[in-house]
């Protein structure tokens with residue numbers, strides 16, 4: 001596995017096109033197990049996570065054909081396996097999203113327990129609570145979790161936290177259950193809406209996605225669909241910060257501005273100029289930035305997946321910023337790496353107190369998780385010298401050609417073996 005090298009770069013200029021959203025593509029790939037006819041997905045991002053998910057689908061017996069250019073055809077008519085092995089599960093937590101579809105379509109599902117990761121323990125209790133409410137028996141044994149139930153029955157389910165994954169898994173399990181299911185305190189992320197739209201195209205009957213109460217009326221079977229994945233709001237936000245941190249002037253294409261409102265609002269508070277025009281956003285950075293405070297929250301609050309990138313920006317913004325992480329209990333792994341580059345950050349429980357410094361210096365650093373990796377790239381764009389980033393497989397999980405896209409905007413970034 002190579003490394004990414006980032007050198008201090010000029011202000012970024014030009015236009016960048018955002019890829020389809022990882023966090024939509026993965027649940028939609030899982031949902032493709034529910035249909036018995038051809039499914040054609042467009043604008044699927046070219047990511048390691050998508051490759052692994054396609055491997056999982058093939059292993060379960062689905063036919064998966066990749067055409068390039070973000071187009072994938074899936075047919076799950078002959079899907080007959082119900083077990084996902086540890087080897088694939090350990091590569092990507094989101095593969096747990098096959099549980100709901102397998103359970104409701106085959107009456108059984110078994111996968112290895114996902115375990116914790118760098119950003120937190122990430123339990124699955126809410127997913128299991130939902131499956132149980134639909135009538136499934138849950139069995140946890142030898143590191144595997146099984147869910148069994150020949151005919152699921154709709155029910156009213158309250159999620160103690162608006163978990164994105166639990167909302168998706170339970171919604172997918174409920175589409176073929178008998179009767180009506182309501183998910184209360186559901187997650188409201190745009191990716192939930194994209195998944196519901198896709199399922200409805202396949203013949204499901206879901207209403208209320210995008211609100212905190214989702215109603216699913218069970219149907220007998222689902223067919224095929226053609227669907228374009230929505231743009232990745234986190235990739236868009238990352239490029240917005242890249243323009244802000246370098247004092248650049250870039251146009252970001254293929255973005256839905258209403259999906260990324262908190263990042264737009266914060267960048268405006270910081271002093272950047274932002275223009276929204278249809279599916280484009282222009283971000284003009286400035287050296288004269290103001291410190292701001294940030295608190296991550298479920299959608300429509302400030303996304304936890306943008307916290308690390310804003311931490312890099314606040315590290316080189318005069319004044320004191322307080323960043324509070326409320327979604328994951330351990331999502332500050334990037335702090336030590338940024339400190340190695342000269343950032344002045346103190347952690348106090350779930351808060352990071354960032355005292356802006358005039359400049360960062362390059363250092364060999366490690367991407368501890370996906371967004372931490374993005375934050376280090378952003379810091380590298382303004383640090384003196386050459387920053388070498390290791391463990392870049394995290395970055396490849398979720399960014400489609402990030403170094404090519406940044407290079408085209410004038411950044412000095414490349415990969416070495």
Ligand SMILES: CC(=O)N[C@H]1[C@@H](OP(=O)(O)OP(=O)(O)OC[C@H]2O[C@@H](n3ccc(=O)[nH]c3=O)[C@H](O)[C@@H]2O)O[C@H](CO)[C@@H](O)[C@@H]1O
Pocket residue numbers: 022023024026094120121122123124125126127128161162163164165166187298304305327328329
């Ligand atoms: C593939 C995908 O879409 N990943 C996103 C998804 O992850 P994911 O779906 O894993 O995130 P969740 O919304 O489920 O997790 C949010 C919080 O709920 C907790 N929790 C979750 C499930 C559960 O059964 N019990 C429980 O306590 C988690 O530990 C975490 O503290 O939403 C996160 C929160 O926006 C994003 O950071 C991830 O990028």
Ligand SMILES: C=C(OP(=O)(O)O)C(=O)O
Pocket residue numbers: 093094119305370371398
């Ligand atoms: C945490 C993330 O993803 P995942 O849930 O796939 O680990 C992310 O996209 O920042």
